[in-house]
Amino acid sequence: MTLARSADSRLVGNRVLLTLLIAAVASSVLLPFASLSPNRLSSGQPMMLWQALPEWQLTALALIGLALLAATLARPLPRRTSLWLSLIATLSLLGLDFFALGEYAHRALVDASPAARVSQGATFWILLFVSALIAIDALQRLRLGLVKRALFGAAVLAVIGACFSGDLLSPLSIMREFANQKANFVDQLIRHLMLVAGALIPALAIGLPLGLLVNRRDGLRNGLFSMLNVFQTLPSIAVFGLLIAPLSALGRAVPWLGDLGVSGIGVAPAIIALVLYSLLPIVRNTYSGLAGVSAGTLEAARGMGMTPRQILWQVEIPLALPVILSGLRIVTVQAIGLVVVAALIGAGGFGAFIFQGLGQYAIDLVLLGAIPTIVLAVIADFALQILVTLSRPPGTR
């Protein structure tokens, strides 16, 4: 009773939203929204939000801010209405953020030299980030089902897709960099994915049986885990580097291996290192997934007259699957990140753009490598998270 009354008398109902709103307003006032530079490599002149946006967009932005402010208050709106309002407002904020940037770039470049470039500024990123956080918070508080959450996700993708579909964003510096590199970009994307797959398939082929083995033979476990653990702590670039000399010697000494592409630089050391890095999470999760199957369950299966093989395939593996898939989730995300570093030894992938860009002081090229890598990692993480959820027995999701 007291609790209910104290909740009623509060002015602010959602302090998380209020904090995010304050951060967004502060960044809009203090940090530039975009920058205009004379050419690709020089740093730009900062453009604040009110300098870059026309009046109607500023008004729209203010309205979105007011809607969000209303959603933070405990009254008069009911709690769920406030949360839905914040979801809709944040979707509009996302769309406006992209639209305003693209539209500004079009206007700013009309009578500028062809070499001039418009780049996104800190406020653009912070508004994007704040939108994402508001949406995450609201979705968590609303406790929506999988279908409604997926629908909201689709709406977000639709807004972003609409912004990228026309040539709204094409005058932006990073998109011009993308246009220059389009064929190369697709190549590197494929290469990045191939390296990840090329590492994960052997890692699974080795790691799953190994996990089963250490589940059956306790004696092997500690030694194997501490060995793989030590490997996990080694910096990836050091491992890539240390593999170069032995592999190039091997490629020279055994000509048919050399013909297969085994050499110090490139794909071979990258794949070997990635497999080794992926083993620990796969083995560990396979082991603990299998170890998590209760003795009573196994007893019951045996009592039903199941053979050990049947117990493994029909009882243990299905029950261990969520944990095994969580291991796969960890190594997939990890491998996507490690492939970036493998670009330093000539394996290709998005890291190639990053390090090429760093070498040329071309920030947009760096971002052209870094942003897709992050997006790729987040998508992989999300997709495998869904898979983990689906692999759980119904009723425990």
Place this chain on the structure above:
Amino acid sequence: MSGTTQGLGRLRAASAGNGVLGVLIVLLVGLTLGMGQLEPLFRALFPDLGNPLYSRDSFLNLMLAHIGLVLMSSLISVTIGVAAGLFVTRPVGREFEPMVSSLAAIGQTFPPAAVLAIAVPLAGFGFAPTIIALSLYGLLPVIQNTIAGLGTVPHTTLEAARGNGMSRWQILRRVELPLAMRVIIAGIRVSVIINIGTATIGSTVGAKSLGTPLIAGLVGNNLAYVIQGALLVGLLAIVTDLLFERLERRYSFGS
């Protein structure tokens, strides 16, 4: 009886671990100070190289720069991370807990190398973007483990502490933090180990570290430089990890 043998076995394993750690530390210090003595070895291994020993900077300087980068960023991560973890587990900040937890989880899916690259447009080249990227990235495991560690303290224990008339501050300092310490240290361990690796790549954005000879070797096709840098940074990571393992063990009560 069997308990004693088991205890002895564990003791023997621990002293063997001490031996390994000792050897690795001697190797780390020896190689850092005396890599120059190995020049004939590298010359024999790589006869084609004109200059088989990295000499643009001393390995001691590179090692100290690397440790400095990691130490400074870890200090920032731990301070902010533990403070944030404490804030969201107190009644005042509990509302922020789901958001902070999911932020820490999502943030850790970002590849460290990509975070480092993104810090460049924000902070330019050199020391600053590396420190920013390392501190930000290192923050996440610390926050996550602080929240998790404080969450493992049983309600009955807190109840008992309150019943004993302890103030909130006393409960935090004398009950919650000691019980959560092992998990918090495990988070710091993850954060420091990742940062040792990312600091190596930091040399591509212009921060001096053990990655400097490594990257110079990769770019200039000098395998000897690569090995010298990789060996030292690998040893540094393993030694640090083993030291943390020891520290963690000191805080494991009863288990």
